[in-house]
Amino acid sequence: MAFSVLRSVVKCTRSVCALKPPKNVANICRCATPLAATIRLHSNLQAPAGVDHAQKIKSKNIYSSSESDSDLEPPGHRGETQFWRRKIRTFHGILDVNKDGVISYDDFKLLAERFIELGHLSEKHTHEFRNLLKDLWEKRWGPINPYNLVTVEQFLEDMHHVINDKHLVRRAHSFLPYLFRALDKDQSGEISEDEFKLFFQCLGLQEEDAILAFRSMDEDGDGVVTMKEFVKHGREFLITEDENKISKYFFGPLMEH
Numbered sequence: 296m297a298f299s300v301l302r303s304v305v306k307c308t309r310s311v312c313a314l315k316p317p318k319n320v321a322n323i324c325r326c327a328t329p330l331a332a333t334i335r336l337h338s339n340l341q342a343p344a345g346v347d348h349a350q351k352i353k354s355k356n357i358y359s360s361s362e363s364d365s366d367l368e369p370p371g372h373r374g375e376t377q378f379w380r381r382k383i384r385t386f387h388g389i390l391d392v393n394k395d396g397v398i399s400y401d402d403f404k405l406l407a408e409r410f411i412e413l414g415h416l417s418e419k420h421t422h423e424f425r426n427l428l429k430d431l432w433e434k435r436w437g438p439i440n441p442y443n444l445v446t447v448e449q450f451l452e453d454m455h456h457v458i459n460d461k462h463l464v465r466r467a468h469s470f471l472p473y474l475f476r477a478l479d480k481d482q483s484g485e486i487s488e489d490e491f492k493l494f495f496q497c498l499g500l501q502e503e504d505a506i507l508a509f510r511s512m513d514e515d516g517d518g519v520v521t522m523k524e525f526v527k528h529g530r531e532f533l534i535t536e537d538e539n540k541i542s543k544y545f546f547g548p549l550m551e552h
Contacts, residue, residue, distance in 0.1 A: 374455040376536045382543065385550045386533070387450045389498050397444035400432050409497040410477035417476075424473040431470070458534045468530035475525045485519035500547040508544040 374380075388394075392402040407428055411421055429439070435453055436445055445453075457463045476482075477497075478490045488509045495505035512520050512528050531542035543549065 373458045378538050379536045381549045383454050387447050400439045413477050467533050471526045471529045475522045504547045511541040511544050
């Protein structure tokens with residue numbers, strides 16, 4: 296599954312924060328400049344003259360799964376690194392809502408309802424989201440019953456199969472647009488830092504980690520994240536093995552092993 300995590304050392308250059316892969320699990324910002332000083336002043340940012348804001352959002356939201364395929368290892372050789380396994384173990388831990396060590400369909404439903412209960416999904420998208428998760432569970436893990444439980448190792452094996460299948464890998468991120476819409480209060484096609492905090496809140500993660508993840512994902516520094524940016528980083532978290540990609544922060548601090 297993919298619902299389809301930043302204990303990192305942060306190096307500040309005062310104008311830009313560059314994130315380095317973690318050498319330990321300490322969640323410490325060793326910045327010469329306080330974190331508050333790195334906050335972007337959104338109100339002073341304007342779109343370039345002559346650019347229609349709505350058109351800008353529309354163009355930035357167009358995402359093709361092939362955009363990041365060039366970063367992948369050839370089929371059959373993906374998912375071999377310990378880094379990728381850490382990411383997928385982390386993702387399993389998020390999906391394991393009741394923290395009993397396994398994923399059940401009830402975990403799926405509980406997590407989905409957290410996003411639905413934010414109240415921002417339309418009736419149509421709510422119906423599609425629930426059907427998508429039901430279909431995903433039945434196709435990946437079989438019948439829906441209390442005894443069908445997915446362990447960490449089963450999840451790793453399944454995700455390894457997904458990213459090495461040229462058809463399945465293109466749908467690994469199919470749930471992500473629904474998560475974005477659930478966060479987008481005003482349906483503007485963009486989410487702010489405060490809206491992104493709702494994402495980590497639904498996942499049961501810390502607000503401070505949400506702030507760091509958001510600022511690393513906001514690549515163009517405009518103070519918002521579009522659906523295209525959101526889906527891109529979420530997909531990269533699930534399928535790539537490059538430790539330098541900022542997508543490693545998408546689901547919060549990574550498990551140590």
